[in-house]
Amino acid sequence: xxxxSRNGYCNYSSSMNEDSVERLLMETNLNKALxxxxxxxxxxxxxxxxxxxxxxxxxxxxWQHPDLGLIPPARFIPLAEETxxxxxxxxxxxxxxxxxxxxxxxxxxxxxxRIAVNISAIQFEDEDFIEKVKQILQxxxxxPSHLEFEITESVMQNIEKSMAxxxxxxxxxxxxxxxxxxxxxxxxxxxxxxxxxxxxxxKSFIDDxxxxxxxxxxxxxxxxxxxxxxxxxxxxIENEIQLxxxxxxxxxxxxxxxxNMPLPVLDFEKKLx
Ligand code: C2E
Ligand code: CA
Ligand code: CA
Ligand code: CA
Numbered sequence: 269x270x271x272x273s274r275n276g277y278c279n280y281s282s283s284m285n286e287d288s289v290e291r292l293l294m295e296t297n298l299n300k301a302l303x304x305x306x307x308x309x310x311x312x313x314x315x316x317x318x319x320x321x322x323x324x325x326x327x328x329x330x331w332q333h334p335d336l337g338l339i340p341p342a343r344f345i346p347l348a349e350e351t352x353x354x355x356x357x358x359x360x361x362x363x364x365x366x367x368x369x370x371x372x373x374x375x376x377x378x379x380x381x382r383i384a385v386n387i388s389a390i391q392f393e394d395e396d397f398i399e400k401v402k403q404i405l406q407x408x409x410x411x412p413s414h415l416e417f418e419i420t421e422s423v424m425q426n427i428e429k430s431m432a433x434x435x436x437x438x439x440x441x442x443x444x445x446x447x448x449x450x451x452x453x454x455x456x457x458x459x460x461x462x463x464x465x466x467x468x469x470x471k472s473f474i475d476d477x478x479x480x481x482x483x484x485x486x487x488x489x490x491x492x493x494x495x496x497x498x499x500x501x502x503x504x505i506e507n508e509i510q511l512x513x514x515x516x517x518x519x520x521x522x523x524x525x526x527x528n529m530p531l532p533v534l535d536f537e538k539k540l541x
Contacts, residue, residue, distance in 0.1 A: 290336065294344060297333065298353055302360060306332050309364055310530035311383070313539060314501065314523045317515050322539060324382040324416065326523060327365050328530045329357070349390050358391040359400055366408035366415065368533065373414075376540050382443060384416040389423045398436045405440075416443035418468065421452025431462070438463040445501065450489060460496050466521075467493040471504025474524070477513045487517050494518075 301307060307329055314324040331339040348354040365383045372378050391397060405412055417437065423430050437444055445466035446459075450473055473486050486502070493500045502514050505524030514522055528539065 291347070293336065294333075294339075294347060295351075298331075298344060298347060298351065301331060301333075302353075302356055306334070307357065307360065308332055308532070309361065309368070310532060311368075311536045312523050312530040313528045313536070314384070314521050315527050317511070317519055317522050323380065323521065324384060325536065326384045326386075326418070326530075327361060327368075328386070329361060345388070349388055352390070354388045354390050355394055358388060359404065361385055362401060362415075363404050363408065366404055366410040369410050369414050370408055372537075372540070375537075378540070382414050382416045384418050384443075384445060386447065387417045387419050389420065389425075392419055392423050392433060393426065393429065397433065398440075401437075401442070402440070412441040413443070416445060416465075418445045418447040420447045421449070424452070424458065427458065434463045449493075450485070456492070464498065466499045466501050468501045468503055469519075471524075474502050474504045474506075474510055474514075477510045479509065486513070486519075490514075490517050490519050 308331075309327045309329055311325040311327055313322045314326060315321065316323045329341050329345075331341075331344050333339050345354065348357055362385055365385050369381075369383055372381070394400075405415070434444060443466070444464040445468050446462070446464055447468045448470045449467045451470045467489065469486060469489050473484065473489065476484050477486060490500050499520040501521040501523070502510075502519050503523055505511055505514065505522045505526045507526055510524075511522065511526060531539070
């Protein structure tokens, strides 16, 4: 039998499968990817559900690898987190998003438009996080209210520290969404006290909405969030049944393949004109 190492990868060099070859390639190349400018951001529109307007976008990273092609984040973000590379990559994402915001504001106005950035828990807990974010905002001359950070419940493991950082982000005027809501373990009593703006309902709950009259947990999340004065975003909307359900339950915002895939800059711009 093949012996698996702690990280689940096969130790037999003789049975090196495609996965381990790929991991090796990725490890040796990931730290060069930034300077080689191999990362790209796609932008997925976020729609206000009662008027169908694009009010924001979520930036989603891809790695354009010279040999392996376009690599989705699920296949390199964990590695970037293990190696600590997630920090420089994450600051590159924030800076690129700010530069994009500036460009779109010049071209299209878009004074109420925000771009959301996924922030790894490791980056969120970086000692210099707030300072570096301030510096990027200053250098790119972007107003903080146009930036949004998406964090997951996992950062709440260190609740005191997280509350302090969230408080600083609020003071700065950066919006914050709690991503993948419902998949973690954050207690409702804590939720009420979080200085955040939005709750993003995880796609897995949206997947469960299969019939128009489905009674689901989704309605409860919407009601509870709105009672706490949060706006609610539904991710992973793939069909009209889900959209109609969310509209009827007065979910504020939505995103998903039913509206748009994550788009390259030029395709996103076509949606703006
Ligand atoms: P997430 O933040 O939950 O992002 C939503 C994921 O769902 C994205 O996958 C998006 O492309 C996908 N998606 C959107 N609408 C639909 C839909 O209607 N159907 C389906 N099946 N999928 C949909 P993606 O781009 O592969 O990103 C996966 C995860 O990687 C993200 O999950 C996020 O946790 C992480 N990620 C992406 N970009 C970054 C980044 O710049 N920094 C960090 N730290 N993490 C990132
Ligand atoms: Ca997200
Ligand atoms: Ca999600
Ligand atoms: Ca996620």
